[in-house]
Amino acid sequence: MNNDAINDMNSLNLSSLPPLDPPPALWASIRSELDQRQTARRHRRGTFSASAVAAVAVAVLAVVINLVHQPNLSPGPDSTSILAMSADESALIQARQVSALLEASLRRQNLGAVNTVSVESLVWLENELGWLDTRLASNPNDLDLWQQRNQLLNEMNRLYGQSSWQAQMQHASLQQL
Amino acid sequence: MDFSTPLDDISLAALKKDCRRTQEKVYRMFSPAAWTLAVRLCGCDAQAWDAVQAGFVRAFERAGQVRQADRFGAWLKRIVINQVMDLNRHRFEPLPENDNALETTKPFNHEILDLEKALDRLESMDRTVLWLHDAEGMTHGEIAELVGQTVSWSKSRLSRARARIRPSLEDTGHEPVVKVMPR
Numbered sequence: 583m584n585n586d587a588i589n590d591m592n593s594l595n596l597s598s599l600p601p602l603d604p605p606p607a608l609w610a611s612i613r614s615e616l617d618q619r620q621t622a623r624r625h626r627r628g629t630f631s632a633s634a635v636a637a638v639a640v641a642v643l644a645v646v647i648n649l650v651h652q653p654n655l656s657p658g659p660d661s662t663s664i665l666a667m668s669a670d671e672s673a674l675i676q677a678r679q680v681s682a683l684l685e686a687s688l689r690r691q692n693l694g695a696v697n698t699v700s701v702e703s704l705v706w707l708e709n710e711l712g713w714l715d716t717r718l719a720s721n722p723n724d725l726d727l728w729q730q731r732n733q734l735l736n737e738m739n740r741l742y743g744q745s746s747w748q749a750q751m752q753h754a755s756l757q758q759l
Numbered sequence: 760m761d762f763s764t765p766l767d768d769i770s771l772a773a774l775k776k777d778c779r780r781t782q783e784k785v786y787r788m789f790s791p792a793a794w795t796l797a798v799r800l801c802g803c804d805a806q807a808w809d810a811v812q813a814g815f816v817r818a819f820e821r822a823g824q825v826r827q828a829d830r831f832g833a834w835l836k837r838i839v840i841n842q843v844m845d846l847n848r849h850r851f852e853p854l855p856e857n858d859n860a861l862e863t864t865k866p867f868n869h870e871i872l873d874l875e876k877a878l879d880r881l882e883s884m885d886r887t888v889l890w891l892h893d894a895e896g897m898t899h900g901e902i903a904e905l906v907g908q909t910v911s912w913s914k915s916r917l918s919r920a921r922a923r924i925r926p927s928l929e930d931t932g933h934e935p936v937v938k939v940m941p942r
Binding site for chain 1 (some may be wrong): 761777779782783786787790791792793794795798799804808811812815816819820874875878890893894925
């Protein structure tokens with residue numbers, strides 16, 4: 583006889599114990615929890631949908647802005663075609679290229695620290711830039727807007743550069759100490 | 760009705776759609792079995808309430824996982840046992856090294872001894888193993904898997920639980936019935 587069989591023979595007759603009735607209020611408690619969880623799930627789903635819509639909107643906007651601001655990657659226009667273009671068109675192309683260069687420079691500057699004096703100006707400039715970009719999205723060929731954009735980017739580059747220089751000076755003076 | 764009561768396909772489909780009326784119907788079908796199991800395993804109504812409530816909520820929310828309606832009861836039983844295990848997990852202590860330690864803890868009150876009360880006075884893990892094996896007919900392998908222990912651990916717990924409960928029953932004239940469990 584193996585151990586399991588011995589165990590089985592020694593078992594108590596526990597199944598003879600009477601079944602028990604659950605408390606009457608238990609179902610109400612379960613139903614209440616189910617309702618709460620269902621409400622929470624619906625709320626989460628609603629929040630998720632809103633977030634998804636917002637994310638899609640942001641993505642679409644980013645693509646549009648990127649397309650508008652993308653520097654001309656195709657081979658530059660040759661001299662004859664430039665001559666054929668109007669002065670406004672060439673100025674527009676030039677403004678876009680300058681804008682792309684300034685943005686690339688700004689991306690590099692952005693990694694550095696900024697002092698508190700410049701932060702206020704930068705926030706204002708970024709707000710202005712956002713407003714300009716919104717207008718450029720609907721008027722991508724407006725030369726005046728592109729030029730204003732370039733001025734803003736230039737100013738931002740200057741502020742970031744200044745902060746970076748000050749930070750380097752502070753770092754150098756601390757090292758001397 | 761117990762956990763072996765089969766559920767029909769229509770009820771299962773309604774459960775999967777979160778139908779509150781069907782949930783209540785299913786609760787009425789299985790709650791006596793679930794409540795009895797939880798009270799026997801926990802040894803107290805408060806913990807049994809938590810385990811049964813959490814068990815039914817989980818079962819209703821995951822009804823989509825059940826493929827065969829007639830297996831719903833067995834699936835629910837497993838969930839309730841797991842809920843009790845979760846509640847008791849922090850209280851499960853390793854086996855004492857010697858038998859004397861068991862005999863000296865929690866002395867029985869000779870006036871209130873009967874099978875039910877003797878069972879309630881066992882340590883939670885002893886009671887769980889004893890009930891799952893002797894009342895629910897689970898094998899040591901199944902118990903070991905549920906608790907996350909070895910088969911020999913389950914056998915050892917069962918043997919000690921019986922050794923502890925039996926003298927108390929004999930003292931009160933309650934003769935434990937020798938019964939061969941179906942495998």
